[in-house]
Amino acid sequence: MTLPGPDAALCHPPRGFAEALRLETLRSYHILDTPQEAAFDDLTRIAAHVCQAPIALVSLVDRDRQWFKSVQGLDERQTPIEQSVCAHAILQDGLFVVEDTLQDARFADNPLVTGHPHMRFYAGALLKTPDGMPLGTVCVLDTRPRKLEAAQAETLLALARQAMTQMELRRLLAQEQEASHYRARLMAIAGHDLKTPLRAAAYAVEKLQRSASDVQRPILESAREHLRQIGQEFQELATMAAAGAAQARPSLEPLPLAEVLEPVLSNWRRLAASKGLQLRSVPTSLVVCSHRALLSTLLGNLVGNAVKYTEHGRVLVGCRRRGDRVIVEVIDTGIGLDEDDASKVFNAFRQADPRSEGLGVGLWIVHSTAQTLECPVQVRSRKGVGSRFSVSLTLAPA
Numbered sequence: 001m002t003l004p005g006p007d008a009a010l011c012h013p014p015r016g017f018a019e020a021l022r023l024e025t026l027r028s029y030h031i032l033d034t035p036q037e038a039a040f041d042d043l044t045r046i047a048a049h050v051c052q053a054p055i056a057l058v059s060l061v062d063r064d065r066q067w068f069k070s071v072q073g074l075d076e077r078q079t080p081i082e083q084s085v086c087a088h089a090i091l092q093d094g095l096f097v098v099e100d101t102l103q104d105a106r107f108a109d110n111p112l113v114t115g116h117p118h119m120r121f122y123a124g125a126l127l128k129t130p131d132g133m134p135l136g137t138v139c140v141l142d143t144r145p146r147k148l149e150a151a152q153a154e155t156l157l158a159l160a161r162q163a164m165t166q167m168e169l170r171r172l173l174a175q176e177q178e179a180s181h182y183r184a185r186l187m188a189i190a191g192h193d194l195k196t197p198l199r200a201a202a203y204a205v206e207k208l209q210r211s212a213s214d215v216q217r218p219i220l221e222s223a224r225e226h227l228r229q230i231g232q233e234f235q236e237l238a239t240m241a242a243a244g245a246a247q248a249r250p251s252l253e254p255l256p257l258a259e260v261l262e263p264v265l266s267n268w269r270r271l272a273a274s275k276g277l278q279l280r281s282v283p284t285s286l287v288v289c290s291h292r293a294l295l296s297t298l299l300g301n302l303v304g305n306a307v308k309y310t311e312h313g314r315v316l317v318g319c320r321r322r323g324d325r326v327i328v329e330v331i332d333t334g335i336g337l338d339e340d341d342a343s344k345v346f347n348a349f350r351q352a353d354p355r356s357e358g359l360g361v362g363l364w365i366v367h368s369t370a371q372t373l374e375c376p377v378q379v380r381s382r383k384g385v386g387s388r389f390s391v392s393l394t395l396a397p398a
Contacts, residue, residue, distance in 0.1 A: 023063055025133045029171045032060060032067055039166050039230065040070035043138060043159045046223045048072045049216070050208060051152045053140035055117060058163050059086045060127070060136035069163075073141075074117060083112050089124040090134035095153055098122040100145035120145045123153070125160035130168070138163050151208060158204040161197035162227075173364075202227045250291040250372065254396040257286050257319055257326070264300045265317065268307050277307065278314035286319055287396040288326050290373060295393075298369040298377075302330040302389050305363060310334030310386070321395065328391045337381040345379055 026032070040058050048056035055073035059066050066084040068077050081087055085107060089096035101107040101120050112119045124139030138160040148156075202224060209220045265281055272279035288295075299317075306315040313333030320327050337345060346367035370377045370391065381387035 022133055022135070025129060026060060026062065026135050029135075029167050031069060031167055031170065032062060034069070036070060040163060041072075042223065042226050043163050044070040044072045046205065046220075047138055047140050047156060047159050049219055050155045050205075051123065051140040051148065053121075053123075053142045055119075055141035057086075057139050057141070058127075058136070059084075059124070059139055061087050061090055061134075066136070079112065083110055085110070085112075085119075085122045086124055086137045086139060089122075089137045089139065090126060092126070094126060095148075095157060096122075096124045096126070096137070097148055097153075099147055102145075117141065118143050123148045123156060125156040127160055127164050127167070129164070135164075135167075155204045155208065158197070158201040162201040165197045198227060198230060250294060252289045252291055252373075252394075254287050255290050255292055255295065257284050257288055257328070260290075260292065260295055260299065261317060264296060264303055267300065268303050272307050272315065275307070275311065277310055277312075278316075279303075279307065280314060281317040282319065284319040286321060286326050288393040289396045290375070290393055294369050294373055298366050298373070298375075298391065299328065299330075301363065301366045301369075302391070305366075306330050306332035306334060306387070306389075313386075324395050326393045326395050328393060330389045331386065332388075333386040336383045336385050336387055337379075338383045345381075346377075 044056040044058055048054070053073075055071075057068050057072070057074070058070040059068055061081070061084060064081050065078045066081060066086050068074075071077065085098065085101075088106060098104055098107060099121060101110065101113045101122065107113055107119075107122075110119070119141045121142035121144065122139060124137035126134055127136045127138065128134050138156060140156065205220050205223050205227070209217060209224075212220055261281055261284075265279060269279055303315065303317060310332045311334070315333075316329075316331045318329050318331070320329075346363050366377060366389075373393075375394070376392045378390045378392075379387060380390075
């Protein structure tokens, strides 16, 4: 934990070569001015709750501003660099804590201290790239001077590692989309190596659960469930990497569709029931030529996407034969998409509702898996009415 005194240098990030390189690195993540995302909002909610702070941020330090990828407790998405405490935090290692801003000459006259939100306490954990470049912080603010407990400090550092993991995953996948020959290596990293900080964050939350109150436990359990879901999506990325590593179409075999669909539907019935949704499937005896694990990943993401984005009504899965093809359709009565969103729905990290769970890679995984299996996927959707996703599979010979 870093606790520099008020006599430390009153400076913002240097404007020389090192700062130019830092800003270039920050921009390489293509995250500035992007919409809010549930994966980052989960982190700030956990930070605010665990640290018992009214304000929590994922803050990135740009040239002339600090910009918030996620914010709890404030309406602003950015503030001028002159008001940035995070600009000081990125000059430190680990955790930067100011227990009383009015007693620190660097911040006593800061408009965020003298005016809204009347910040008296700050704690920020560094967002640092794998090569050590500081980009911002996961931080909490309070309106009263205070100290940070050891367990809170540990959790804040774990959440910063997780936020950096999210950013790294996004950059890796963006590079993968631009250069397809890196597919297997990059997706393997996303599916395996990036699980380490995820496990660290889950472990920190688990430790806090042991001493949590009855009111706190459901919130922490929800946080653990969200981390588990992200881990599952990492595993699906690993499945994709295994398929891409061979740089060839995977081995296909005759598969009864009912055998593939039943585990998929069972996996999502609990969530559907908790939302009062009807999750139904039309019985089928059709057999297709496909790869069991990849087809399960594809259909699982389609059904999961339908359940997550449907609040009322039903999700229906049906199959029908068309010549030598089998069309599997996932139909929902959810929020739907307008024409522009429908054209971009298979992009990575695209979420119809930024408050939804997960990383926003489910439909990107669908698209990538469909390409691997050479089975076209189409979407028809109307805003406020629902969506219909259709997968065209090869009928197995009699």
